Amino acid sequence: MKLLLINPNTSQFVTEMVAAAAKTVLAPDVQLTAVTGTYGSPIVSGRSEDALAAAEALHLALEHAPGHDAVILAISFDSGLSALRECLDIPVIGMTEAAMLTAMTVAERFSLITFGYHARGIYAELARRYGLDARLGAVLSLPPLSDEQIRNPALVFPELRAMIEAEVHDHQAEAIVLSGAIFANIYEGIAPQLSVPVLNGVREAVGLAQSLVRLNLKKPLSGSFRLPEPKAVKWPFAAVEQAYQSPS
Amino acid sequence: MKLLLINPNTSQFVTEMVAAAAKTVLAPDVQLTAVTGTYGSPIVSGRSEDALAAAEALHLALEHAPGHDAVILAISFDSGLSALRECLDIPVIGMTEAAMLTAMTVAERFSLITFGYHARGIYAELARRYGLDARLGAVLSLPPLSDEQIRNPALVFPELRAMIEAEVHDHQAEAIVLSGAIFANIYEGIAPQLSVPVLNGVREAVGLAQSLVRLNLKKPLSGSFRLPEPKAVKWPFAAVEQAYQSPS
């Protein structure tokens, strides 16, 4: 089984963090390749960068997916998730989607923690869009991270741990989704210190992707995830234009 | 007051249809300019084309918004709506968002009709994402339209009318949102024949945009719709890159 991990952030070090996390949960017969965005934002952090990342994720997917069995979208806003899911004939799974779906198998109520204050509304909207908000407790945030903290998230462990345990005690969270591709490995370090499971999404997405490949569900011929019909779409990147000329 | 209508479909005739509808509801002191997408799909009809349209809408907005007081996003999937709303410091309103919000002021329950079967899930998701699904009845669809019907939607009036009246009688719809930029003018022709109000979204968006301009609400300094911070974003179009260098 060959998995393609797409990081539409343009930061290579994020891809490396994420791929390292991803590789900890592969079955023996599974290989994983990771690609990084060329266009867009180094670390996607808002709504408009999310829109650009969605287009770039689509570009990356149409160029790199051939030869793979499933795609993992390794960006915490799940930028472009439904676009890729429609456009490819292999399974595609988003990082935060996977974190939330998996959290529901270990907790009655999960809360989500991000960093910086302005992304909270994006995650709340994502949960509602997915129809998963009934199980989501709060969306909390650490203060904005410094560059050093982004490269070494362990620096925020102490305050993160206090925030998590308060949410567990005061508001009955039974699991925590720690959002952001940069946190892909953090819960290895912090998990043993916490009273509840912590999920980031990357590893959960890799787990679900493997499940989906083995299930071999049919690509829909109907509905909003069927392949597009051939069409003259104009786009700066040839891979995109060609994909619409002969979809799949 | 100067309004900018953005059509990220690349079909000029759609822009003309939509602009004509828009102009029927302008106050005496309001002018409207319309622009059409260069990149993307002629008529956006699925999830991946929606993602491309969002990026193109952002591109168009960053290039053309300066000098305007509000933006109307004239595409029925509201492609890129939240991206534009974050990135600009003037109000932005989406077509289907406006149709749904307005429908709630005239009806307890509204249903939505699109054409072609595969877009139904996109509208259902949009309503849930907006948190408006409690008032949405069914999402119905006409069969896929021919090119002739797309250019002259009046050809589908008889079957549309039958579908609407059945929904009104059998499932208590009290208003109908008739989705799709190509239907911007259809309800002028069909409205008098129906027992309930019919909304398309373009005119409703122009109405809400005027309201928002006069309200002069503060651009948020906090939350997911505040302006992005200056950032080195790479994108094929200079207007986008420059906007991220000095936001607003």
Added chain:
Amino acid sequence: MKLLLINPNTSQFVTEMVAAAAKTVLAPDVQLTAVTGTYGSPIVSGRSEDALAAAEALHLALEHAPGHDAVILAISFDSGLSALRECLDIPVIGMTEAAMLTAMTVAERFSLITFGYHARGIYAELARRYGLDARLGAVLSLPPLSDEQIRNPALVFPELRAMIEAEVHDHQAEAIVLSGAIFANIYEGIAPQLSVPVLNGVREAVGLAQSLVRLNLKKPLSGSFRLPEPKAVKWPFAAVEQAYQSPS
């Protein structure tokens, strides 16, 4: 365009506050007339006074609406809103309804602040009744206001501002609805000091009313907002009895 603003509170000074706010958002071709309730409570503040205000609003509407193009119901419980919407053949828009619908175009999540503790449940119920509770964060309240504060709401600015910024920071509110007809002008004074938009509802209702008039949607012939059929209704006020004898 002629708008009728109905204040079913019996306090004339409230009508004046509200009308002043309303007039700040009129298009050049729009005129606004305001009327005040004769029967009911000076400042409606609970559930039973709301029921009386609804009947009085209906009375006022049936007496004064002829010759107008739309009605703005300027009472923060939207008392009688659906009754007027059924009974008149012109658009009717409620103050808190308009605040909430408009807040959804500028914020992912909005919270609502009232004064006095016992009205919180009424607003929470209103949001759920409208199907808008998915986007409503908290319903908060200032302590009960003194008569002096009711006539000069600026006196509560400092504590209001602290409450708002705490809600923004701690619970991701992206806009605030500041409920109560007496706050119709407050946000002019307080808005520049806040990090998020603040809405009261009066101005938003006037904006939506203008939009609805220009849209010229059909009065429903079917459903719960169609005109009543002629009927021998007995009521202390002749205008009401006559309206039911020959509806519209």
Added chain:
Amino acid sequence: MKLLLINPNTSQFVTEMVAAAAKTVLAPDVQLTAVTGTYGSPIVSGRSEDALAAAEALHLALEHAPGHDAVILAISFDSGLSALRECLDIPVIGMTEAAMLTAMTVAERFSLITFGYHARGIYAELARRYGLDARLGAVLSLPPLSDEQIRNPALVFPELRAMIEAEVHDHQAEAIVLSGAIFANIYEGIAPQLSVPVLNGVREAVGLAQSLVRLNLKKPLSGSFRLPEPKAVKWPFAAVEQAYQSPS
């Protein structure tokens, strides 16, 4: 225990129908008195008549409640329910509220049937307002009833039975709420012919009222159902004005 049944429809024959149904479920130590509205509509059938009925119900309650232990509001729109619940210091229960709450103890999903097409939206809104819509299936309607059918609802049994059994088989309804005060006795006749329980609300409200009296729960001193504070409310009826002068 003394119960007061209030019918704010002005039709005495409806009060008699309803009181007869109510008396079938009284415990040995319970007496029931019924009063009929003087002002308003003979048979309340729409949103504006509902608003008038609410004010009249309040008037009746303030005049007749003293000396009783609980109030049953015998009108299927529950007109004025929350107003009475605030204004009186004894329990108040609504007919459709009681039908829905009771249906939830015998069925996973209940559907509601009314007569005439335009009231469907009112019931759907009522369920959402009460937060009970998750268990409500469809809101269906018989065609408008003739005067003869209103006085003798058994005439519609055959078509009602067919409608119910189709809803049970096709859409998994497990109970039916048959709305309308005029149906207070119908299910005695039709119940044995049906495969699921049928509820009207009058008898359920009488059952819940007896339960509430025996529970002797505290009248809230806080929140939206506490008693109003003394206030100079102006109203055409002395009983109302006096009640606000010295609440309870």
Added chain:
Amino acid sequence: MKLLLINPNTSQFVTEMVAAAAKTVLAPDVQLTAVTGTYGSPIVSGRSEDALAAAEALHLALEHAPGHDAVILAISFDSGLSALRECLDIPVIGMTEAAMLTAMTVAERFSLITFGYHARGIYAELARRYGLDARLGAVLSLPPLSDEQIRNPALVFPELRAMIEAEVHDHQAEAIVLSGAIFANIYEGIAPQLSVPVLNGVREAVGLAQSLVRLNLKKPLSGSFRLPEPKAVKWPFAAVEQAYQSPS
């Protein structure tokens, strides 16, 4: 009327507490018998003990229900409620179900308080399963109780009262459900000190059971609460096996 109260906790003193509370709300023509579980946990306090309690409740019901008119399930997780409701041809009502349904007739929003931190998720899930979560505020908890406090809950009054009043003031709770069979009598002592009604569920269930008996609704012949068909079920207890051989 003969009511059977089933306590599937195996603690006889809990049955006595609960039966004492139950007897305070019986009509003159009603008798109540109480039975205690033999198998299971002394005080059910988690998810797996709940599953055992459900099976034991079913066992007790099949053995003892004959000759009774309704069953009250006196365990705060409502363990086995839907199983009993299907299997018996008389009404069955759960304790927390009854508390929540009754709370909705006196409050816009109710919060629930339990003891010990790990049961909070169970109650939150119960409310959502019943479709009543729209009216539920918070689920709070006292610290775990000592054996002495379990036998004499009045010992926790002071901290309970502070918790309730904070929830009322800060988060607009208008009623409190105080969960746990051991609290069946506590609100007699604490109620007069509180500003809002407090419900435990036992007495509310007895009230609803009496209502259901007098309503005499039909046992469903269809749906998920119809009687099971005869079947060879194997179970350690003869009463269970025999019941499936000839249901009802």
Added chain:
Amino acid sequence: MKLLLINPNTSQFVTEMVAAAAKTVLAPDVQLTAVTGTYGSPIVSGRSEDALAAAEALHLALEHAPGHDAVILAISFDSGLSALRECLDIPVIGMTEAAMLTAMTVAERFSLITFGYHARGIYAELARRYGLDARLGAVLSLPPLSDEQIRNPALVFPELRAMIEAEVHDHQAEAIVLSGAIFANIYEGIAPQLSVPVLNGVREAVGLAQSLVRLNLKKPLSGSFRLPEPKAVKWPFAAVEQAYQSPS
């Protein structure tokens, strides 16, 4: 990795059907053992049998789980799922839970088909209890199956296929959950004939179980899924009593 599949139906042929399906999706390093219930119903088909199956599933899990890495609960009502999830310190996943979670990764809206009419309410309640009902379309049912059809579900393919395609076309279902352990293998035969993916739950649960094992999330020390504390629980089966004496 060693997986334990628990079938609390007492029919050995069902276990064999289910285990065969389960084995089609194992990674190379995974082994699966299956056990069948001794007590309970041959084919669990209603609410009370579900309660018995939950207790039996717990019994089976406590007896057989030691030495395994995860448990798959192979019964379509997910009987006892949360009980096992609390009581074991390895992941537990339910069949219908897994089907629904997985359906959400391939479809905007999924519908569920069962057989026999009375189980529909159970599945609807399950979806609401899981907080997944926003994405669930309809719950449909085939007529009750004959013994022959239960052993050879392919006999119902033609009518099943017609039902599915109608749901896809008329009500925008984008995936189908075909409930019931007996359908574990049916979609191998019917999938290629359908226009949308079909899921049964057994294979999806095995996929998710493998993912959860590789994720190695922490067993919660807090909340409703932490291990029970040692307790003297009385139960007919020694394995259950012993487990409560020394949990984990």
